[in-house]
Amino acid sequence: MDTIYDVLIIGGGPAGLYASFYAGLRDLSVALFEAQAELGGKLNFYPEKMVWDVGALPPTKGKKVNDSLQEQANLFEPTIHTNTTIKTWEEQDGLFVLRDQDGTCYYGKTLLIAIGGGVISPQQLSCSVDATITSHIHYEFPNQQAIFGKKMVVSGGGDAAVDYAIEAQSYGAKVTLCYRGENLKAHESQVKKLAALGIDVYTNQTIVGIAKGEETTMVLQLQSKDGEPTTAFSCDHLLVQHGYDRDTSLLEQESITLDRYSDFYLHCLFPTKTSAEGIFAAGDIHYFDGKVNLLAGAFQDAALAVNQIKQYIDPKSPAYGMVSSHNKKFHERNQELMM
Structure with missing residues (x-):
């Protein structure tokens, strides 16, 4: 039978990459899909420009931030597909089914949409x-x-x-x-x-x-x-x-209708929870009162979405994961870094 993942992440930009890491931290299996050849989303548009607005991170070139995010995202060995455009999604027998441009199907218990402003490509x-x-x-x-x-x-x-x-x-x-x-x-x-x-x-x-x-x-x-x-x-x-062309056709699905804000953004009455059960959002693609449109805000969105996904799958699980400074998952890695 095809693999059933705990969470299917659409979008390999900062929000999707950090969600991949945090989902692994919470023992969730992940498949991530990026339409472009490279991960990183908008960071690929300014690889040589400095990023200033991430807490505790000194001014760092976009390319370096991207490289570090990808390394972190791969820490718990998720399945990552690049050059993979998700064309349709639907719900079948309690699972979400994604279909890409080649007709290949992927199955998951939940869906996390992190496509930023849509699939963007320079004119x-x-x-x-x-x-x-x-x-x-x-x-x-x-x-x-x-x-x-x-x-x-x-x-x-x-x-x-x-x-x-x-x-x-x-x-x-x-x-x-x-x-x-x-x-x-x-x-x-x-x-x-x-x-x-x-x-x-x-x-x-x-x-x-x-x-x-x-x-x-x-x-x-x-x-x-x-x-x-x-x-x-x-x-x-x-x-x-x-300028850039933006493909937002993925959101125009008849099988699952999601509430929108300003005719585009996914409208979440509670942060990262869309109007459809089991579908969550992170990063620029979603809107809620008080939304922070910064790179740091995308990381917060991703962690919150993953915590909600964990409890959606297992209502008895803790509301959030153990902080990294005390998390046993990093014990061996910490020892290696200290040597």
């Missing part, structure tokens, strides 16, 4: 691109060492594009920003900072083609809105920030 360039230079076209902030002293173009006019242009220059890149619109949409203070730093900005310009250059990595073909002939602009790296 791709629509122009032709020479295949030999794709490694220098980025949709997330590149390694700071790779761009030091290099010519870098940031394409986009929103907050992320302007912030990244400023950050790239601080890492020693020679930055130019191009935007298809007439005026940048980023916060006014950041636009002023961009100008004060002397970063060149080309507005009303769209990238219509990218070719391999002779001396530089690539040559961008830019065209203005008025249809003037294209102009060539050479650079070593291109960072594309054209």
